[in-house]
Amino acid sequence: xxxxxxxxxxxxxRRFPITEVAYTCAACGSxxxxxxxxxxxxxxxxxxxxxxxxxxxxxxxxxxxxRYREMFxxxxxxxxxxxxxxxxxxxxxxxxxxxxxxxxxxRFKHQGYNPSxxxxxxxxxxxxxxARRLGRKMVACVSTGNxxxxxxxxxxxxxxxxxxxxxxxxxAYGKLAQALEYGALTFQVEANxxxxxxxxxxxxxxxxxxxxxxxxxxxxEGQKTIVLxxxxxxxxxxxDWIVLPGGNLGNTSAFGKALREAVEVGxxxxxxxxxxxxxxxxxxxxNLLREGAGEIRNVEHPETLATAIxxxxxxxxxxxxxxxxxxxxxxxxxxEQEIADAKAVIGRCGIGCEPASAATLAGIRKLTAAGVIGRxxxxxxxxxxxxxxxxxxxHRYHTGQLDDPQGRRIESTFGNxxxxxxxxxxxxxxxxxxx
Ligand code: F0G
Numbered sequence: 001x002x003x004x005x006x007x008x009x010x011x012x013x014r015r016f017p018i019t020e021v022a023y024t025c026a027a028c029g030s031x032x033x034x035x036x037x038x039x040x041x042x043x044x045x046x047x048x049x050x051x052x053x054x055x056x057x058x059x060x061x062x063x064x065x066x067r068y069r070e071m072f073x074x075x076x077x078x079x080x081x082x083x084x085x086x087x088x089x090x091x092x093x094x095x096x097x098x099x100x101x102x103x104x105x106x107r108f109k110h111q112g113y114n115p116s117x118x119x120x121x122x123x124x125x126x127x128x129x130x131a132r133r134l135g136r137k138m139v140a141c142v143s144t145g146n147x148x149x150x151x152x153x154x155x156x157x158x159x160x161x162x163x164x165x166x167x168x169x170x171x172a173y174g175k176l177a178q179a180l181e182y183g184a185l186t187f188q189v190e191a192n193x194x195x196x197x198x199x200x201x202x203x204x205x206x207x208x209x210x211x212x213x214x215x216x217x218x219x220x221e222g223q224k225t226i227v228l229x230x231x232x233x234x235x236x237x238x239x240d241w242i243v244l245p246g247g248n249l250g251n252t253s254a255f256g257k258a259l260r261e262a263v264e265v266g267x268x269x270x271x272x273x274x275x276x277x278x279x280x281x282x283x284x285x286x287n288l289l290r291e292g293a294g295e296i297r298n299v300e301h302p303e304t305l306a307t308a309i310x311x312x313x314x315x316x317x318x319x320x321x322x323x324x325x326x327x328x329x330x331x332x333x334x335x336e337q338e339i340a341d342a343k344a345v346i347g348r349c350g351i352g353c354e355p356a357s358a359a360t361l362a363g364i365r366k367l368t369a370a371g372v373i374g375r376x377x378x379x380x381x382x383x384x385x386x387x388x389x390x391x392x393x394x395h396r397y398h399t400g401q402l403d404d405p406q407g408r409r410i411e412s413t414f415g416n417x418x419x420x421x422x423x424x425x426x427x428x429x430x431x432x433x434x435x
Pocket of ligand 1: 118120142144148247251308354356
């Protein structure tokens with residue numbers, strides 16, 4: 001049974017065939033989500049099956065996404081799948097980061113180990129499979145960088161044309177470089193993410209291009225496997241908290257859906273709580289939950305050096321709100337200085353990540369200080385992107401040249417300046433002894 005697309009709105013719940021090319025409900029305009037009949041699913045048997053697949057050489061089983069395909073059975077057959085062996089990312093212990101975050105222990109689920117260096121690959125392999133199943137020749141997205149890098153890679157591998165739209169001057173260089181190298185048609189538009197998303201949705205409708213932003217419900221289906229892999233790596237004992245950064249809130253939606261379904265089929269007996277962390281200059285979701293308002297108030301001019309989450313009008317907020325509330329979760333916001341310092345601490349663990357990912361540790365530090373997360377609780381934080389995505393930020397931080405969007409200097413609390421040295425062993429020996 002390949003499932004159906006269902007309108008997310010509780011008041012509507014209109015259903016569409018799984019092959020409908022739609023991102024929002026034709027009746028009410030709300031987001032769509034995939035729904036399956038899991039009544040015959042057996043959690044124990046699935047856990048065993050997925051473990052056995054780890055010894056298989058079949059490409060679908062080697063993928064850390066398609067290994068869990070029983071939890072997103074939207075395809076009738078698997079020929080449209082393009083896999084770059086995404087997923088399979090490690091859960092890393094980080095004692096120094098735990099201390100900094102006010103915890104006894106902390107583990108990072110590092111999605112930067114993915115083929116294109118971010119968590120987007122988990123969703124993109126699913127979205128591209130659906131594009132190919134539908135016979136679409138061209139795919140498109142607007143992106144703060146990682147979605148476009150990922151889509152460009154999977155489109156190239158799957159023989160699709162890729163058109164990406166990025167806010168001019170506002171994405172990290174590593175991400176732009178990837179899109180170019182993977183051969184995507186790349187448009188730099190003089191507008192912010194939210195404005196370009198409206199533009200691309202119009203273009204997609206008009207030109208018959210398949211849209212692969214996180215409004216695409218199949219991206220969400222693939223991203224659910226990040227949570228499944230975490231749970232498997234935890235021996236199916238749910239941690240107390242899963243902490244993740246929030247931008248367009250696709251990932252929050254995917255994580256919550258995965259957790260609800262994992263409980264439904266008996267993979268775990270209780271859900272971890274979600275903690276979503278936003279950057280202060282781009283925190284409409286934080287404001288929504290703090291104020292308890294009915295509708296989100298968009299941030300007109302979002303600002304943060306964590307460009308991946310520089311989003312003022314997050315599309316998936318209704319889903320994300322449901323998921324945070326259902327899991328008994330929280331939303332926190334953190335400053336530019338807090339993100340920068342947390343990022344350096346994650347680096348000092350030998351792990352490293354891009355700025356948006358470091359919002360997690362900065363958020364944990366605030367939430368433990370406030371007593372929301374307990375020191376002894378079991379916490380997994382998701383690092384969403386690789387350290388090398390944004391080398392410019394790193395160099396500026398460590399050399400004391402990083403300014404926040406208001407032009408205020410960020411203190412390089414954990415700075416590590418390169419040392420200029422002459423070609424002289426005796427001189428360098430002296431420098432070594434001094435440090
Ligand atoms: N972390 C990184 C590294 C990201 O690239 C993104 C989103 C997020 C966190 C936030 O995830 O949107 O699901 O809440 N990047 C998107 C992009 C918007 O275009 O690459 P979210």
